[in-house]
């Protein structure tokens with residue numbers, strides 16, 4: 113799974129670094145370093161919406177730190193579990 117966080121200037125100013133930190137800490141907490149790639153991305157053309165991330169190609173915008181944590185628990189973890197198994 114790939115999670116891209118927009119680090120364009122608008123998202124950056126609206127809190128992208130905090131969103132990256134929380135996602136990093138959740139990935140570490142759940143031991144998902146091997147399964148989830150977290151990376152920065154150029155502007156996703158959603159600048160007016162607030163911090164924008166893309167999870168496996170699906171865009172989510174207007175995120176606070178809390179929203180990022182919620183997405184992690186409601187989208188990332190379940191879809192990793194659905195993909196399933198030990199690996």
Ligand code: FES
Nearest residue numbers: 118120123156158
């Ligand atoms: S700067 Fe993030 S969508 Fe444009």
